[in-house]
Amino acid sequence: MTFADLSIEQDIVDALASKGILEPFPIQQQTIPLALTGQDIIGQAKTGTGKTFGFGLPLIQRLGAAPEPGVKALVVVPTRELAVQVTEDLEVAAMNRPTTIAAIYGGKAYEGQIEQLKAGAQIVVGTPGRLIDLQRQHMLDLSHVQEVVLDEADRMLDLGFLSDIERIFQSIPEVRHTMLFSATMPAPIVALARRFMSRPVHIRASDPDEGLMQANIKHVIYRAHSLDKDEVIARILQAEGRGKTVVFTRTKRAAAKLVEELKDRGFNAAAVHGDLNQEQRERAMAAFKAGKRDVLIATDVAARGIDVDDVTHVINHTIPDDPDTYLHRVGRTGRAGKTGIAVTFVDWDDLHKWTLIDKALAFGIPEPTETYSSSPHLFEDLDIPVGTKGRLPGASSHAATAGAPAEKRSSDRPPRDGARDGARDGSRARSRDRTRTGGSQHSSAPAPVSESPAPDATTGPADDVATESGATDGAAKRRRRRRRRGAGTGSAEATASTPQGGSDGE
Template sequence: MTLPVALSGTDVIGQAKTGTGKTLGFGLPLLERVTVAADVEAGRAKPEQLTTAPQALVVVPTRELCQQVTNDLLTAGKVRDVRVLAIYGGRAYEPQVEALNKGVDVIVGTPGRLLDLAGQRKLDLGHVKALVLDEADEMLDLGFLPDVERIVTMLPAKRQTMLFSATMPGAVIGLARRYMTQPTHIRATSPDDEGATVANIAQHVFRAHSMDKPELVSRILQAEGRGLAMIFCRTKRTAADIAEQLQRRGFASGAVHGDLGQGAREQALRAFRNGKVDVLVCTDVAARGIDVEGVTHVINYQTPEDEKTYLHRIGRTGRAGRAGIAITLVDWDDIPR
């Protein structure tokens, strides 16, 4: 639904459920928009249209998502040899600056580091033809709005703007109205599918005392046919604690939360993708956009703060048409929530 509209250069607000392919929905039009050496060779573009400055910018809320989107775009842009660079915090500046100096076509970045490099004049945003805000509502939740606004002011006024999100609160629509020109709003829903969650995720709720939860999780993880599992906690401390308890019980578990260094977070996610670790315990940093094949179970160890977080957490399973199971453990004090 998005591709024909986005390819024509129109501004797009895209709304679709978790795991339905938003990344390529904006990724392919971006890869088409940038002028690369291959276009000059094929006679589609003149040599003077080439530039070393980035021609497209994707802004994402989390570092993990930044890496994932970058890898997806690199895969999709391989044949035309599109240069895609991830720019995010928690990593050394030098390699990122070096890559920028060499020349890059598409940048995927988190707001903080983008502003950093732009402020130091290392990153030139004057040639950007297309801007994408991915998981736009999450950026508002994380308080990135002022940063995003500052980034937008550095871009050319004449550009294509695309905004994607699974949930569309009023503030996002306001953001869209301010920075977009006559956007086309596309909502991808199947006619028989009423709910907000993906229909092929079976959702269970168990009431459990906090002292019984580790035991309960261990039993769930022994379910027949369980593939990879993700366990979500509300606090970093709980996440670290559960990961350790599960390791002691003999499960191959890793953790992703804010107290870990960026290197450790990436390593844990990599081990999970490769199946070296089959249980990943995380806080909500991993609830958004993370796409790992073969996740059959999502366990909410602690009830999420709100319904949006619930939707994104359980959306880590049941992706790309597969089935999944979501289990939420509710402690007595979580009942009102």
């Protein structure tokens, strides 16, 4: 497509071509045809995306090939630098016409600017403060303005120019063609559009990743507790329709910790972060792309290298530092025209970061919903079956038997948690018996060590005895060592029948 295809007149097309500008950018393709008809437009685009020609070319063409002297078009910008840049761009487009452009901004002598106005400049590009200043001096007449543009309106509001903008609009005719451009669309911008525009059309133009994200991705923002995040993630990973998932962490340590936690819970997870060598990272990525792993934990360093079309979920375990990083992260899902879900956890200490991201990307969610793994809305928002827990069925037994000897790994063996609970109950009973007898070592009841499988007798129960009974004498310690030796050799019966008294207790 060329500018001529957008109905731009030939002398302007030739002026652009002389500077090597031949093809319009997306924002220009969308705004120029509408603007030429006099349609009020809200253009949402960032600086550097070509929006100056998007509003500048229609503005110049609508003024005519030979406009009369006097200000007919006004472009209001927030900074001096932008005023100079916009003026230079418009001068290029109007170089084959007698149309003149004056840059009006502070920090520069009045004389030159006033001379341009007196000479009959038809287009004024200026900052609010200097424009109002020249108005007060009766050097700037805005009563014949036909075209008005507010460029980077959100930045002007940030700089406190709202009252100045209102004053400027009071000085221009009510019947006019108005265009407003803003990178974000907060409430004050919407209010401006409603007050000063007539049935505006909202056009959003952005880079491919960002545009795809807005169209295809559902964004869910939660304020979560750091100690509950792993449980929440584990439940999200069991959502209906959940496919490949990327979880982003801020640090390498957090990534390494999370991948081990998810594996322990039964999930098929891999990690990509800076502490892994290149071969390990490539292997993890290959497994994820091939579907051998369906959960990938990654740091921001790896975000741009994840190009997988069938990622259904992106989870921000920790909030990114800025809007661009957020876009790069969540852009891993919703690719190739598919839909995706992006879940972001915001810690209490990171609310200020979310405020910046929310404003920059115009989510309109200044206060994320406080969410826990048991929150009903979590299950509703993400299609998680009610009653889902953060551990896959069978994951507990697998974790228990992973380090046990092969001959002990049988299907009829009780889970580790149950075994430990039984051993702990027996230990507590022995503890209470000794406490009631004043620490006597001649209990009439043998210790029920045989209730617990031998491998578990070596971990946990003895320590529980000491902790819960408060027994700290040397005799008690020697008895515990004796029980461990007996359990370690598999002589559970011998251990159970050994009198708790004896020489060790004397």
